[in-house]
Amino acid sequence: MPRQRSTKAQRGASLLTDQQEVERVRAVLALGGVPWDDLDDALQEVRLKLLQSRSKPALETIRSPGAWASVIASRVAADWHRSRKRDIGLRERLAARWTARPPEHPQEDRDLALAVAERLELLTDLQRQVVALRFYVDLPVRDIALVLEIPEGTVKSRLNSAVAALRSRMKVEEIR
Template sequence: MARWRRAGTAGRDDASPLTGTENVRRVRAVLALGGVPWDEVEDGVQEVRLKLIQTQAGLDGKEIRSPEAWMSVVASRVAADWHRARIRDTGLRERLATRWAKWPPDHPQEDRDLALTVANGLEQLTLLQRQVVALRFYADLPVHDIARLLDVPEGTVKSRLNSAVAALRTRMRDMEVI
């Protein structure tokens, strides 16, 4: 079994704990056991990598004593964060449906159809995409506030918004709403 070697170890150019396949497998396993859906596990691995980079930058040249344990703990925290995000998102569709059920009768039917198509399209998005769409377009928060609330970089928020809007646009075209 390949083990991670400490920085400066001969014969290894990249001493990052998350470059070894065994360590990546371990992180994936912790995320999957933590309840993260398989299609979102790679996003979780990337979050662990980002936290590793941030942690190593803050250590001023020191090393993480037990990288395997550190990665497992961080991966379990990422899984817990995923569950917290899912709980925050729970009921979004129901709240939107309730709002649209009270749609004024004088509004055109096309507007109601569009709103229901968007609600159905939201179900097809990943949890993280739904979260940023709801915060951006329903809570009307700017990208930098969303990034601060979710504790992710602004670029991540923009990327999630871009992919979510593209997916919604495709869904709406498929349903011939737009």
């Protein structure tokens, strides 16, 4: 006989039922270039792939289930553009959101984010993927290499070229 379950919230990572986790996955998808209008469809695809991963041997070795969902999201984002158009309005969407409501963040941070958003659109899909995993999901390089099944050197190379491109824009913004 099942007991009456307690009312204490034991919220944690599960099949993307946690709102924070959902937002995190949507963020990785957007950073990876999925258009905002497609985020919910892409989110469903992430869930699908999470379920499919059950049929595969346990190959993955990073720290948290939430991070694993983000890794899958980064893969979905990288593949999204093969059959669909990629997002080309990230900067404009951010600017529109911040115009439509009172600013919650310092102007300096918003300017920086807008500059990076604009520059993100010029990166390749694979560069965006490693940027999202390194700077948003906060995975170390070795874990990114592990989950993407590529050499660490390749991750570093993609990161270096991506960061260089992003920094160049940041510096331009800073001296305006």
